[in-house]
Amino acid sequence: MSDIKQKPLINRYQTYDFVTRGVIPGAIDASHGTVLYLDDVNVSFDGFKALNNLSLFIDDGELRCLIGPNGAGKTTLMDVITGKTRPDSGSVYFGQTLNLLEMDEPAIAQAGISRKFQKPSVFDNLTVFENLELAMKTDKGVWTTLFAQLNGEQLDNIGRVLETIGLAELYSQQAGVLSHGQKQWLEIGMLLIQEPRVMLVDEPVAGMTHQEIDKTAELLLSLRGKHSVVVVEHDMEFVRSIASKVTVLHEGSVLMEGTMDEVQNDPRVIQVYLGD
Numbered sequence: 001m002s003d004i005k006q007k008p009l010i011n012r013y014q015t016y017d018f019v020t021r022g023v024i025p026g027a028i029d030a031s032h033g034t035v036l037y038l039d040d041v042n043v044s045f046d047g048f049k050a051l052n053n054l055s056l057f058i059d060d061g062e063l064r065c066l067i068g069p070n071g072a073g074k075t076t077l078m079d080v081i082t083g084k085t086r087p088d089s090g091s092v093y094f095g096q097t098l099n100l101l102e103m104d105e106p107a108i109a110q111a112g113i114s115r116k117f118q119k120p121s122v123f124d125n126l127t128v129f130e131n132l133e134l135a136m137k138t139d140k141g142v143w144t145t146l147f148a149q150l151n152g153e154q155l156d157n158i159g160r161v162l163e164t165i166g167l168a169e170l171y172s173q174q175a176g177v178l179s180h181g182q183k184q185w186l187e188i189g190m191l192l193i194q195e196p197r198v199m200l201v202d203e204p205v206a207g208m209t210h211q212e213i214d215k216t217a218e219l220l221l222s223l224r225g226k227h228s229v230v231v232v233e234h235d236m237e238f239v240r241s242i243a244s245k246v247t248v249l250h251e252g253s254v255l256m257e258g259t260m261d262e263v264q265n266d267p268r269v270i271q272v273y274l275g276d
């Protein structure tokens, strides 16, 4: 057993530890600048092509926006990256060496790819601090976690995340009394506390006030360089405020990529998405 722990089983998996079922920290190879590679990915549901020869590359540390009309394949794409949906063909790599198609959902999450769904799912009866504490140690039960002593480093981590999400002053508030926007930031914090390399964020500003939208833009922009963040969003004003690069999906393929100005002035994009 200890032998296995020390030696990677096969070269191809050298970043993956089968004993802990996790990736050795820092072992994602993004030395070429790309952290996620999707190449020629196809997904069919009963003959309907939800993803159609889709290729997409996400740079290490970039903030990318993904837009497209309803049914374009945005959710399916997220499902493929996180292991929820298996493509019929194509390849999906995390860094240069980690084949995500050979890993299950928990292993992919543990390897450093986190996902935030549209609706916040914080624990209303716990405080802001306790929600973060719980998210830090997902492998333990609620009560074990809340009664275990935090060490200095863990406390520092929670403090840093509280500052990043702008909830430091509300750390002892019950999450149930937070506004919708604050709950969304807390949930982003619950991802951040696990130090993901890649974060997939689904419609973060739906239902937010203008002020909350502005603060969310600031928060996501502050993550650049530290995490790669892929944001799926329909709110074009918000996308403009955060995006340096926008990918437009249409009928399961990438229609175009570019700056928001390039995208908004592209006749194909105007026809399929922005026209009305």
Ligand SMILES: Nc1ncnc2c1ncn2[C@@H]1O[C@H](COP(=O)(O)OP(=O)(O)OP(=O)(O)O)[C@@H](O)[C@H]1O
Pocket: 045, 046, 049, 050, 068, 069, 070, 071, 072, 073, 074, 075, 076, 077
């Ligand atoms: N499990 C499934 N079974 C059958 N069809 C599905 C399934 N999941 C998605 N689809 C279909 O695949 C297509 C792509 O759906 P997907 O949810 O990925 O689009 P989307 O871009 O996320 O749309 P929206 O903006 O409305 O969320 C849609 O036509 C959808 O009906």
